[in-house]
Amino acid sequence: MAMHQTLSSGVVRPPSRRVRLLRNQRRAGYSMLxxxxxxxxxxxxxxxxxxxxxxxxxxxxxxxxxxxxxxxLANYRVLAGSRVFWHSVWFTVYYxxxxxxxxLILGTLIxxxxxxxxxxxDLSLVIMLIPWSLITVISAQMWxxxxxxxxxxxxxxxxxxxxxxxxxxxxxxxxLAIAAMMVADIWKTTPFVVIILLAGLQMIxxxxxxxxxMDGANRWHAFWRVTLPMLRGSIALAGLFRILQAFxxxxxxxxxxxxxxxxATESLAILGYETLFQNLHFGPGxxxxxxxxxxxxxxxxxxLSAFRSMVETEGA
Amino acid sequence: MVQSxxxxxxxxxxxxxxxxxxxxxxxxxxxxxxxxxxxxxxYPPTFIPERFTFSNYHDAFxxxxxxxxxxxxxxxxxASTFCVLALASMAGxxxxxxxxxxxxxxxxxxxxxxxxPPIAIVTPLYMLLRSVGWLNSYQALIIxxxxxxxxxxxxxxxxxxxxxxxxxxxxxxxxxxxxFQSFWRIFLPLTRPGLFxxxxxxxxxxxxxxxxxxxxxxxxxxRTIPVGIALFSGQYNVPxxxxxxxSVVSLVPVVALVILFRKWIVSGLTSGAVKG
Numbered sequence: 006m007a008m009h010q011t012l013s014s015g016v017v018r019p020p021s022r023r024v025r026l027l028r029n030q031r032r033a034g035y036s037m038l039x040x041x042x043x044x045x046x047x048x049x050x051x052x053x054x055x056x057x058x059x060x061x062x063x064x065x066x067x068x069x070x071x072x073x074x075x076x077x078l079a080n081y082r083v084l085a086g087s088r089v090f091w092h093s094v095w096f097t098v099y100y101x102x103x104x105x106x107x108x109l110i111l112g113t114l115i116x117x118x119x120x121x122x123x124x125x126x127d128l129s130l131v132i133m134l135i136p137w138s139l140i141t142v143i144s145a146q147m148w149x150x151x152x153x154x155x156x157x158x159x160x161x162x163x164x165x166x167x168x169x170x171x172x173x174x175x176x177x178x179x180x181l182a183i184a185a186m187m188v189a190d191i192w193k194t195t196p197f198v199v200i201i202l203l204a205g206l207q208m209i210x211x212x213x214x215x216x217x218x219m220d221g222a223n224r225w226h227a228f229w230r231v232t233l234p235m236l237r238g239s240i241a242l243a244g245l246f247r248i249l250q251a252f253x254x255x256x257x258x259x260x261x262x263x264x265x266x267x268x269a270t271e272s273l274a275i276l277g278y279e280t281l282f283q284n285l286h287f288g289p290g291x292x293x294x295x296x297x298x299x300x301x302x303x304x305x306x307x308x309l310s311a312f313r314s315m316v317e318t319e320g321a
Numbered sequence: 322m323v324q325s326x327x328x329x330x331x332x333x334x335x336x337x338x339x340x341x342x343x344x345x346x347x348x349x350x351x352x353x354x355x356x357x358x359x360x361x362x363x364y365p366p367t368f369i370p371e372r373f374t375f376s377n378y379h380d381a382f383x384x385x386x387x388x389x390x391x392x393x394x395x396x397x398x399x400a401s402t403f404c405v406l407a408l409a410s411m412a413g414x415x416x417x418x419x420x421x422x423x424x425x426x427x428x429x430x431x432x433x434x435x436x437x438p439p440i441a442i443v444t445p446l447y448m449l450l451r452s453v454g455w456l457n458s459y460q461a462l463i464i465x466x467x468x469x470x471x472x473x474x475x476x477x478x479x480x481x482x483x484x485x486x487x488x489x490x491x492x493x494x495x496x497x498x499x500x501f502q503s504f505w506r507i508f509l510p511l512t513r514p515g516l517f518x519x520x521x522x523x524x525x526x527x528x529x530x531x532x533x534x535x536x537x538x539x540x541x542x543x544r545t546i547p548v549g550i551a552l553f554s555g556q557y558n559v560p561x562x563x564x565x566x567x568s569v570v571s572l573v574p575v576v577a578l579v580i581l582f583r584k585w586i587v588s589g590l591t592s593g594a595v596k597g
Contacts, residue, residue: 035415142550161366294443
């Protein structure tokens with residue numbers, strides 16, 4: 006955003022009214038952008054670059070600040086050789102892929118089913134928005150109480166239905182804890198996906214489906230060739246939002262499992278937090294953070310291109 | 322049209338089941354918040370409290386610091402919302418209606434910035450706040466919350482400013498108004514729906530944010546609601562009654578916002594989808 010002034014060289018004609026007006030408006034524009042640019046640069050751009058730099062250094066915390074000594078890729082070599090790091094990469098990817106896939110499929114099915122319902126619109130909109138506005142920490146405490154192995158209501162319900170013989174410690178074994186966490190996430194965010202997809206469905210003109218049926222298409226074909234391609238933008242948007250959130254998953258495991266049992270639900274964000282602010286290993290910690298950013302960007306690109314080619318081949 | 326009627330019936334069944342599944346955990350939390358500590362850890366649990374008690378609510382506010390958590394959350398969320406509206410409306414107006422250079426680059430940069438997870442910026446910010454003595458302060462959260470919510474707000478407001486005819490700016494200029502006067506008196510009042518949308522999104526994001534609040538403001542008197550609830554623990558066991566009483570109270574303002582602004586929230590959620 007260089008502040009180019011229109012300095013006409015040598016010509017001594019006073020600028021016309023039009024030019025003066027334009028220059029004036031341009032100057033006003035830059036000064037109205039400036040406060041936003043300063044805040045964003047100070048709080049996001051500069052710290053991101055500085056995180057990259059810190060991850061290439063050995064960081065020593067001192068009483069009134071910190072000292073850096075350049076070590077190149079040493080912190081990344083530590084990560085590459087760390088089983089804990091690779092486990093949290095695996096867990097984060099697994100968690101993100103499963104929850105986002107389930108939420109998109111479930112969300113699409115629910116949105117398709119309820120699209121025709123004409124009544125209760127306001128009420129159902131409010132109810133579907135409440136989990137979106139709910140503090141994740143609260144929903145985590147809620148589910149921790151539901152899953153509790155001693156007095157949890159889930160055990161009581163399943164026992165009453167004779168589906169389990171005795172109380173199960175849902176958060177006590179790795180496989181169950183991961184599944185329990187995924188259910189809590191799916192409960193909280195599927196309504197969000199449904200709202201976005203419903204809005205997308207309502208933008209598809211009825212004539213498109215009528216035309217498809219006139220051409221002899223059945224439901225299945227109409228879905229793949231009309232509905233899904235028209236819904237592409239909404240699904241991509243919901244998917245992107247969700248992937249970004251799922252890759253940063255922190256609040257839910259922090260409260261529900263504290264990364265456990267063992268390190269079973271230790272996401273990249275939990276690992277980064279522990280390395281940085283509990284063990285105060287800032288070099289490796291920022292390396293975890295930077296790796297997370299790189300992975301998020303790659304996954305978003307992969308999702309967008311995979312999604313585009315899937316819809317285009319099925320719809321062709 | 323028998324087929325379509327059966328489809329509608331199916332739609333109602335799915336909708337009702339879906340809404341019940343969303344609400345059940347809330348109902349459970351609400352019922353639990355009225356139970357005595359003894360009844361809370363009873364197995365099998367009682368559905369309706371045997372004796373309704375308000376002692377959990379009383380405890381949350383008089384014995385524990387929930388009043389403080391709520392006050393901190395309100396201050397931080399309201400202040401962030403106002404900062405975002407002030408900065409984003411000026412920036413959105415400049416991008417939509419003033420002849421500045423590099424608009425396209427700027428808007429794409431904002432999109433990319435909004436994709437970075439907070440963990441990428443939290444360490445340098447922590448060091449910075451620590452060196453100026455701002456850890457455990459309101460500004461430690463207001464400034465980052467403002468920055469993180471600016472990209473979306475600028476996008477939303479730019480779209481609303483684009484819908485106001487640019488000829489209004491010319492007309493006001495002819496009448497002798499400065500650019501800022503035209504922005505403040507003419508354009509801003511016409512983009513009120515955009516301001517509502519940006520405000521609700523910023524408020525909810527600030528109200529629910531946990532990670533930065535935990536890292537920057539963890540001392541007990543500066544905790545926001547999420548940090549207070551996450552770090553809340555009794556001496557021997559987790560005091561779910563008190564936690565849920567505090568949670569129920571903290572739900573009230575956001576549920577009110579959702580009811581009042583539902584239309585604008587949906588328009589904000591779907592604004593990206595239109596362009597695909």
